[in-house]
Amino acid sequence: MKTYNDLASDGGSNIVEQVVSQQQKLRARMDKIKHKVCLMSGKGGVGKSSITANVAACLAQRGHKVGILDADLNGPSVAKLLGVPNDAKLNVEDEGVNPGEGALGIKIMSMDMLLPSADAPVMWTEDEKASAVWVSTMESTALQELLRDTIWGELDYLLIDMPPGSDRIDNIRDLIPELAGVVEITIPSPISQHIVSKSITKNSKLKVPIIGLVENMATYVCPHCNEEGTLFEGQNVEELAKTKGIPFLGRVPFDSRVSKESGKNKLFVTEYPDSITGQALGAVVDGIEKFIQSK
Numbered sequence: 502m503k504t505y506n507d508l509a510s511d512g513g514s515n516i517v518e519q520v521v522s523q524q525q526k527l528r529a530r531m532d533k534i535k536h537k538v539c540l541m542s543g544k545g546g547v548g549k550s551s552i553t554a555n556v557a558a559c560l561a562q563r564g565h566k567v568g569i570l571d572a573d574l575n576g577p578s579v580a581k582l583l584g585v586p587n588d589a590k591l592n593v594e595d596e597g598v599n600p601g602e603g604a605l606g607i608k609i610m611s612m613d614m615l616l617p618s619a620d621a622p623v624m625w626t627e628d629e630k631a632s633a634v635w636v637s638t639m640e641s642t643a644l645q646e647l648l649r650d651t652i653w654g655e656l657d658y659l660l661i662d663m664p665p666g667s668d669r670i671d672n673i674r675d676l677i678p679e680l681a682g683v684v685e686i687t688i689p690s691p692i693s694q695h696i697v698s699k700s701i702t703k704n705s706k707l708k709v710p711i712i713g714l715v716e717n718m719a720t721y722v723c724p725h726c727n728e729e730g731t732l733f734e735g736q737n738v739e740e741l742a743k744t745k746g747i748p749f750l751g752r753v754p755f756d757s758r759v760s761k762e763s764g765k766n767k768l769f770v771t772e773y774p775d776s777i778t779g780q781a782l783g784a785v786v787d788g789i790e791k792f793i794q795s796k
């Protein structure tokens with residue numbers, strides 16, 4: 502197959518130079534970031550963004566420089582979770598766009614910060630006849646631009662909060678071939694495990710390293726007496742990790758304060774690090790760091 506470089510002439514649009522220059526820019530940006538980690542799940546609503554925000558805060562508290570790319574382009578929430586308002590003034594320079602700064606100095610780039618108002622949806626086009634293929638191409642391009650044009654600077658970790666589903670990982674793998682790995686998240690319910698199992702299989706087929714599986718909302722913890730009870734009936738998630746031959750990163754209980762504590766200066770893990778759920782989140786971060794150090 503021919504590449505752009507093989508084309509004898511491109512009609513004077515300098516497309517070859519443009520593509521090469523954009524690839525070099527992305528590489529230069531990514532080379533300054535030591536570890537890139539995706540947090541994903543085939544299933545929606547299992548706590549990807551909440552876990553991403555709290556893992557980021559925990560890493561930052563351990564002295565790491567951390568950034569988050571909100572790759573959930575159509576349902577962005579991580580900026581809000583870390584206290585970056587949707588009207589945060591993004592400083593644009595020749596070199597690119599400065600990311601927002603959230604709790605604990607975590608750098609954030611999210612579609613939410615590019616929308617005209619807090620309740621504005623992401624609309625890729627006003628053309629109601631636009632094909633799904635075209636919209637998907639727009640999304641891929643936007644993802645590339647958010648990665649490439651954000652002035653991330655030197656980071657220890659870039660966490661990528663993925664959208665529900667398993668399709669965007671193909672994009673990320675092309676853009677960041679040096680990806681350290683993915684953290685898969687499920688809740689105990691059989692339907693969630695069924696879908697996440699497919700996501701794990703896909704990543705294995707694509708040879709995307711899997712850091713491990715997190716069981717979120719594993720139990721319910723009473724904030725008053727710390728008693729743990731069942732929240733979702735389902736099979737043992739640790740068993741799923743074993744069957745798939747991937748590490749199990751732990752069980753994170755449901756704690757109603759997780760949704761309450763988010764904002765510019767506080768997150769659940771910073772406020773309640775010693776709670777059962779806080780310690781479980783810390784253990785997930787231990788697992789991620791152990792995986793990274795073993796590479």
Ligand SMILES: Nc1ncnc2c1ncn2[C@@H]1O[C@H](COP(=O)(O)OP(=O)(O)OP(=O)(O)O)[C@@H](O)[C@H]1O
Nearest residue numbers: 545546547548549550551665718754755756759760
């Ligand atoms: N361990 C937990 N304890 C209590 N609440 C939680 C926990 N994890 C997530 N939640 C809550 O569950 C809801 C869904 O979480 P979140 O938005 O993080 O999921 P998501 O997987 O990112 O969703 P989406 O698929 O829409 O991107 C939120 O209200 C969040 O506060």
